[in-house]
Amino acid sequence: MHPAFPDVKIDQFEGPYDVLVELAKKQKVNLSEISLQKLTEPFLIYIQEHNIPPESVASFIIVASTLLLIKAREMLPQLKQEEEEEITDFTQRLQLYERYRKAGEHFGLQWGKAPLLPASFFAEGNKKATQAFSFPAGLLPEALADALKQKTASIPVIQPKAHLTQRGKSLTEILSLFQTRLTTSSILNFQESIHGISRQEQAVSFLAILEMARNQEVQLEQLEAFGTLVVHKI
Amino acid sequence: MNQISQRIEALLFTAGEAVPKTELQELTKTSEGELTAALQELEQHTQESGLTIIITATHVQLVTSPNVAGFLAQFNKDTNHELSKAALETLSLIAYRGPLVRFEIDAIRGVDSTRIIRQLFLRGLVRQLRMSSKAPQYDVTEEFLSHLGITTKHELPNFTELAAHNLS
Numbered sequence: 001m002h003p004a005f006p007d008v009k010i011d012q013f014e015g016p017y018d019v020l021v022e023l024a025k026k027q028k029v030n031l032s033e034i035s036l037q038k039l040t041e042p043f044l045i046y047i048q049e050h051n052i053p054p055e056s057v058a059s060f061i062i063v064a065s066t067l068l069l070i071k072a073r074e075m076l077p078q079l080k081q082e083e084e085e086e087i088t089d090f091t092q093r094l095q096l097y098e099r100y101r102k103a104g105e106h107f108g109l110q111w112g113k114a115p116l117l118p119a120s121f122f123a124e125g126n127k128k129a130t131q132a133f134s135f136p137a138g139l140l141p142e143a144l145a146d147a148l149k150q151k152t153a154s155i156p157v158i159q160p161k162a163h164l165t166q167r168g169k170s171l172t173e174i175l176s177l178f179q180t181r182l183t184t185s186s187i188l189n190f191q192e193s194i195h196g197i198s199r200q201e202q203a204v205s206f207l208a209i210l211e212m213a214r215n216q217e218v219q220l221e222q223l224e225a226f227g228t229l230v231v232h233k234i
Numbered sequence: 235m236n237q238i239s240q241r242i243e244a245l246l247f248t249a250g251e252a253v254p255k256t257e258l259q260e261l262t263k264t265s266e267g268e269l270t271a272a273l274q275e276l277e278q279h280t281q282e283s284g285l286t287i288i289i290t291a292t293h294v295q296l297v298t299s300p301n302v303a304g305f306l307a308q309f310n311k312d313t314n315h316e317l318s319k320a321a322l323e324t325l326s327l328i329a330y331r332g333p334l335v336r337f338e339i340d341a342i343r344g345v346d347s348t349r350i351i352r353q354l355f356l357r358g359l360v361r362q363l364r365m366s367s368k369a370p371q372y373d374v375t376e377e378f379l380s381h382l383g384i385t386t387k388h389e390l391p392n393f394t395e396l397a398a399h400n401l402s
Binding site (some may be wrong): 055059099108 | 247295298304306310316322323329330343379383390392
């Protein structure tokens with residue numbers, strides 16, 4: 001008996017537009033700019049709940065950020081003029097995608113129902129024989145290994161252009177750092193507390209206090225642009 | 235049927251598979267225009283027959299006619315492998331807008347299509363047209379058309395509308 005193989009199903013991952021079209025169907029809305037706002041939340045939830053393959057992550061993030069932009073524009077009318085072109089382009093592309101997707105569904109219904117057959121289709125032993133690749137008879141594994149070695153040796157080694165940097169503290173780490181600090185004193189000078197740390201960590205720290213302000217854990221006070229930023233514990 | 239059409243029919247019959255147009259031109263010593271005319275005549279001629287020709291941008295194949303497709307389907311035990319959603323939408327783009335480069339497919343699908351195009355290529359449903367030194371373009375094959383029971387992509391539903399590159 002053969003050992004039981006796990007039932008592996010290799011399914012082509014569907015892209016972010018496909019997810020949006022499905023969500024729109026579920027909510028019974030069209031893909032106009034107005035309706036897309038309603039899909040922001042479900043789309044973000046979808047990303048969190050699904051394991052998106054690394055090669056598709058970027059395209060999902062692009063769509064998520066565009067949806068957030070659409071929502072932001074609606075909430076802040078002064079942003080109305082911003083990124084107009086980008087959003088029109090996005091909605092148009094989405095609608096274009098939907099049309100071809102629909103046409104493709106028709107292919108699915110017709111597929112193989114009444115095919116036109118080539119010569120010798122029913123001929124014994126001739127069927128699709130040319131489609132499959134088979135190794136030449138008498139091929140030794142050693143010869144194959146040698147060929148592979150030769151081939152890989154001729155591939156030039158690519159030096160990575162990007163270089164690694166030490167990972168800074170994450171948002172959550174910095175967040176808890178501020179929270180601990182605020183347990184001892186109820187007021188913090190932001191500029192003082194970020195003095196001497198890397199620019200990246202400074203940026204993350206700034207995000208951290210914004211996040212805390214949003215959660216109403218702290219109140220921020222700054223009397224003038226670029227002035228001292230004081231963090232009050234609420 | 236004129237002599238060129240007859241010869242082409244014979245070549246297609248003996249080849250038993252799709253033949254590149256360039257090869258037909260070479261074998262029958264005809265120009266591109268003469269070949270197109272001959273194929274048109276052959277197509278006309280086969281209308282009364284159980285056979286027909288599939289014509290793509292680059293290839294021609296002699297196949298059974300749509301008139302007998304239903305009849306033949308009953309003997310066809312070859313269970314069809316279903317196509318995934320991603321495969322269908324990618325084929326749709328290539329069929330209506332092809333020949334086109336991968337970038338355009340990616341742009342409309344909103345996601346990288348390298349893998350799905352490769353799968354379609356391995357299944358013989360799309361082919362690469364190499365334009366010298368440019369990015370390869372993709373188009374559907376006779377195999378694709380034959381599965382749908384049609385002989386040219388102009389028979390696809392709403393072809394003129396969906397093939398227009400600037401859809402409003």
